[in-house]
Amino acid sequence: MGTEDERKKPIGFWHNFQSGQGTWSDKILKAIMKKQKANSPLPHDALRINKDVYDFPQFPEDSVTGHAAWNDWPWKLHRINGTKFELYNLQDDPMETRDLSRNDQHKQRLASMKKELDLWMRSVIRSLNGQDYATPIK
Known part of the structure; x- marks a missing residue:
């Protein structure tokens, strides 16, 4: 096991993008x-x-299905079906009880994390579509 206490790079999660079929x-x-x-x-x-x-x-890059999250410690952004966003400070609020997305103090952080999550989700879709997921979006 490693000795890292915290993640140094952000990580994305995406649930229910598409229902699958077990084999x-x-x-x-x-x-x-x-x-x-x-x-x-x-x-x-x-x-x-x-x-x-x-x-x-092939999936469109602007897909809005499912629940996605972007974790950039100590911040976590939830994207719920592309229409609702919630922002939490996991260090101060590990149980995610205080949504900070409407707090003007975090407006810039919210916008930045939305963009990062969107770029990551598009890279996932490009990968699913058989494209190089490392190719930057233009």
């Missing part, structure tokens, strides 16, 4: 191996392993 990869792979060892045709479930591999949907 029992371990069970499918075991069935495939069993059939391969017996020189038998592969089971029908083997096709599920490659589901959507060659046909990923």
Whole structure:
């Protein structure tokens, strides 16, 4: 284990961007191996392993689904479905009970964190779309 007490770089989180479909990869792979060892045709479930591999949907970069957060210690910004923002100081308020997003004192911080979160979310979408997520947005 490391000895770091705090994160030096901001980190983003994004929940419920898109609902997924579970795949029992371990069970499918075991069935495939069993059939391969017996020189038998592969089971029908083997096709599920490659589901959507060659046909990923493309997502718009301005997607607003789900709940996202940007944690830049000690600050945390919540983005709720793209319409609501909440800002917390985790050092002073670890239980996130006092939303500071409407406090004029934090207006510049709120704007800066919104921009950083937006840039990170767009990089996630570019990565999902098969693009280089490190490419800067123009």
